[in-house]
Amino acid sequence: MTTVVPGHAYFSGTYTAPAVKKTSHRHLIVVWVLAIAVVAAGLVTLSGALEKPKARYVCPPNCGSPPIGEPVTANPRFTSADGAFSVSYPATGAAYNVTTAPDSVTADLLAGDGGTMRLFSQPAAGRTPKQIATELVNQTFPDTKTAYEIPNAMVGYQPGYGLVADCWPQGATASYSRMRVIVMVAIKGDLALVAGAVGPYHAFSPEFGSGKPSAANLQLALDLGKYVNSFTWRGDPLR
Numbered sequence: 022m023t024t025v026v027p028g029h030a031y032f033s034g035t036y037t038a039p040a041v042k043k044t045s046h047r048h049l050i051v052v053w054v055l056a057i058a059v060v061a062a063g064l065v066t067l068s069g070a071l072e073k074p075k076a077r078y079v080c081p082p083n084c085g086s087p088p089i090g091e092p093v094t095a096n097p098r099f100t101s102a103d104g105a106f107s108v109s110y111p112a113t114g115a116a117y118n119v120t121t122a123p124d125s126v127t128a129d130l131l132a133g134d135g136g137t138m139r140l141f142s143q144p145a146a147g148r149t150p151k152q153i154a155t156e157l158v159n160q161t162f163p164d165t166k167t168a169y170e171i172p173n174a175m176v177g178y179q180p181g182y183g184l185v186a187d188c189w190p191q192g193a194t195a196s197y198s199r200m201r202v203i204v205m206v207a208i209k210g211d212l213a214l215v216a217g218a219v220g221p222y223h224a225f226s227p228e229f230g231s232g233k234p235s236a237a238n239l240q241l242a243l244d245l246g247k248y249v250n251s252f253t254w255r256g257d258p259l260r
Contacts, residue, residue: 080173081173081175081180082180084175084178084180096109096110096111096112096247096248096251097109097110097112098110098251099121099126099140101123101124101142102123102124103123103124104255105124105142105212105254105255106142106177106212106214106252106253106254106255107252107253108126108140108214108248108251108252108253109247109248109251110126110128110140110248111128111138111244111248115131115132116130116131116132117129117130117131118131122141124141124142124143125139125140125141125142126139126140126141127139128140130220130240130241130244133240134220134221134223134239134240134241135220135221136218136219136220136221136239136240136241137218137219137220137241138216138217138218138241138244138245138248139215139216139217139218140214140215140216140217140248140252141214141215141217142212142213142214142215143213143215144211144212144213145208145211145212145213146211147211148213149182149208150174150181150182150206150207150208150213151182151184151206153182153206153208153213153215154182154183154184154204154205154206154215155184157204157206157215157217158184158186158202158204161202162186162188162190162200162202162219164188164189164190165186165187165188165202166186166187166188167184167185167186168185168186168187168201168236169184169185169236170182170183170184170185171183171184171185171203171205174205174206174207175205175207175249175250176205176206176207176214176215176216176249176250176252177207177209177214177249177250177251177252177253177254177257178250179207179208179209179214179254180207181205181206181207181208182205182206182207183203183204183205183206184203184204185201185202185203185236185237186201186202186204187199187200187201187202187222188200188202198221199221199222200219200220200221200222201219201220201221201222201223201237201238201239202217202218202219203217203218203219203237203239203241203242203245204216204217205217205249207252209254210254210255212254214252214254216245216248216249216252218239218241218242218245219239219241220239220240220241221239221240222238222239223238223239223240224238225237225238230243231243
């Protein structure tokens with residue numbers, strides 16, 4: 022008795038089966054690296070398209086503004102008679118003798134090297150800060166020699182001009198004493214605000230001055246910096 026089983030019939034002969042393709046590790050790594058690179062490049066491009074570039078500031082003239090907040094009034098404040106400007110000034114005491122006029126404050130240093138600081142205003146009358154500073158120095162001390170110009174000078178947070186000069190006034194004993202003069206000017210709304218100081222020349226060094234390298238070489242310059250940017254024109258925010 023013969024049992025028939027369903028199946029396949031093959032003709033006799035030799036058969037070759039094709040090899041099963043396999044992905045190599047090297048090929049797989051290359052594919053993954055390329056895929057990651059494409060995704061990363063897309064994300065970087067998208068991020069660059071969405072992110073706005075940061076504003077670039079060049080100081081001066083874009084020097085920003087002083088910190089906004091309740092101003093600390095450590096020193097008395099002078100306001101001109103017409104209200105056109107105001108400025109902080111040293112308190113009268115052991116170190117300074119202070120006198121005021123309708124448009125100016127004058128502080129005489131009574132300690133150390135001595136000297137005089139003056140904070141005042143005058144009409145610009147179409148002049149530049151440099152012209153005003155030069156005229157003031159020439160009128161007050163005709164025989165001065167300019168030592169250097171102050172780079173990026175500012176008065177009341179307003180870009181202006183500053184110079185440092187030397188003079189040798191003749192004293193009663195017919196001897197010469199070197200004096201240093203500093204003048205800084207800025208203009209806003211045709212009103213020039215001026216900060217000036219004069220006193221004996223005294224070279225700054227690690228033993229004298231602020232301890233930092235400086236060509237100011239005037240003891241009053243250590244205090245002048247406190248008041249230069251305390252100037253405000255009418256309408257300026259408090260600081």
